[in-house]
Amino acid sequence: MVELEAAIVGAGPAGLAAALYLKRAGISFVLLDKMGPGGKLNNIHEIANMPGFLPISGLKLANELYASVKEAGVDFSYGEVVRISRGGRGFIVETDVETYSVYGVVVATGFVYEAVVKGEKELRGQGISYCATCDGPIYRGKETLVYGEGNRAEEEADYLSGICPKVYFVSKSRSLSLKKPNVVPVLDSEIVAFEKRDGLVVAHIKGPEGEREIGASACFPLYGERSALTFLSGLEVKEERGYLLVDERMKTSVDGLFAAGDIVKKGLRQVVTALSDGAVAATSLASYVRGKRKNG
Numbered sequence: 538m539v540e541l542e543a544a545i546v547g548a549g550p551a552g553l554a555a556a557l558y559l560k561r562a563g564i565s566f567v568l569l570d571k572m573g574p575g576g577k578l579n580n581i582h583e584i585a586n587m588p589g590f591l592p593i594s595g596l597k598l599a600n601e602l603y604a605s606v607k608e609a610g611v612d613f614s615y616g617e618v619v620r621i622s623r624g625g626r627g628f629i630v631e632t633d634v635e636t637y638s639v640y641g642v643v644v645a646t647g648f649v650y651e652a653v654v655k656g657e658k659e660l661r662g663q664g665i666s667y668c669a670t671c672d673g674p675i676y677r678g679k680e681t682l683v684y685g686e687g688n689r690a691e692e693e694a695d696y697l698s699g700i701c702p703k704v705y706f707v708s709k710s711r712s713l714s715l716k717k718p719n720v721v722p723v724l725d726s727e728i729v730a731f732e733k734r735d736g737l738v739v740a741h742i743k744g745p746e747g748e749r750e751i752g753a754s755a756c757f758p759l760y761g762e763r764s765a766l767t768f769l770s771g772l773e774v775k776e777e778r779g780y781l782l783v784d785e786r787m788k789t790s791v792d793g794l795f796a797a798g799d800i801v802k803k804g805l806r807q808v809v810t811a812l813s814d815g816a817v818a819a820t821s822l823a824s825y826v827r828g829k830r831k832n833g
């Protein structure tokens with residue numbers, strides 16, 4: 538078992554920012570990821586909304602972020618975290634290659650999308666997207682479709698309704714709180730397949746009145762969103778639909794456990810907010826660790 542002061546789980550933008558701040562605060566820690574550093578950025582064609590950068594390829598931004606962290610003296614370690622439990626110095630962090638005993642942890646594991654509709658996976662990046670705030674402007678002036686339910690889906694539809702003439706809101710739910718003249722509800726319905734036809738993504742929909750097709754320039758299917766949190770099941774940490782609840786210092790309901798980035802319950806999931814969360818979480822964790830040092 539390796540004894541350190543802290544662990545960061547996830548080396549996406551949030552984890553990388555946390556690593557930079559922890560390093561500069563003089564804390565000993567490990568930065569873990571089950572893939573490479575950069576997180577989701579590695580698979581995104583172009584990142585917009587990133588102050589200081591013109592639109593930039595996700596891979597390039599991931600490299601830039603990692604370079605600045607490396608320059609500060611941080612190395613990333615491969616490891617899939619399979620469990621975090623109480624014990625040792627405070628927490629035992631188990632990965633598929635090593636076990637760490639640490640005072641505190643920053644969880645920055647984001648969330649993932651599983652393709653749940655036939656054809657969804659094949660059309661990713663060709664009209665299927667999961668982030669209206671990010672990709673919506675590409676479809677300005679075009680008809681779009683959101684498939685989901687609840688706050689998150691309604692927020693995506695609301696955003697699109699400001700830039701698209703018509704937004705279809707297809708949902709398994711029977712209600713929609715969002716009332717906008719250009720948001721067309723298609724409720725109590727399920728999308729069974731997507732296909733690309735004549736430059737549009739065509740959604741095959743089963744609803745109370747039988748089957749129908751809707752074509753849109755872009756579809757945002759959100760039913761496959763899953764938070765990457767299974768390894769925390771041993772701790773009684775407060776969450777909502779997989780998103781961790783944190784206070785203004787990015788502290789979760791468990792002492793010594795902080796969270797940052799897309800895994801946190803919040804209104805805007807972007808690179809800038811992930812970076813900010815990481816900085817705040819690391820600063821809070823550094824202060825927590827200093828308290829532990831003092832008290833032995």
Ligand SMILES: Cc1cc2nc3c(=O)[nH]c(=O)nc-3n(C[C@H](O)[C@H](O)[C@H](O)COP(=O)(O)OP(=O)(O)OC[C@H]3O[C@@H](n4cnc5c(N)ncnc54)[C@H](O)[C@@H]3O)c2cc1C
Binds near residue numbers: 546572586765768
């Ligand atoms: C299609 C798309 C386009 C986007 N476009 C933009 C854009 O233009 N502008 C913008 O600002 N934002 C954009 N975003 C959002 C942005 O990518 C995210 O907000 C950001 O990546 C969140 O960073 P994060 O560090 O919280 O999580 P992630 O980037 O998801 O990183 C999480 C990391 O945790 C690791 N991990 C997960 N589980 C484990 C485990 N058990 N053990 C070890 N490691 C683990 C993963 O491998 C991953 O590397 C886009 C998102 C999508 C999906």
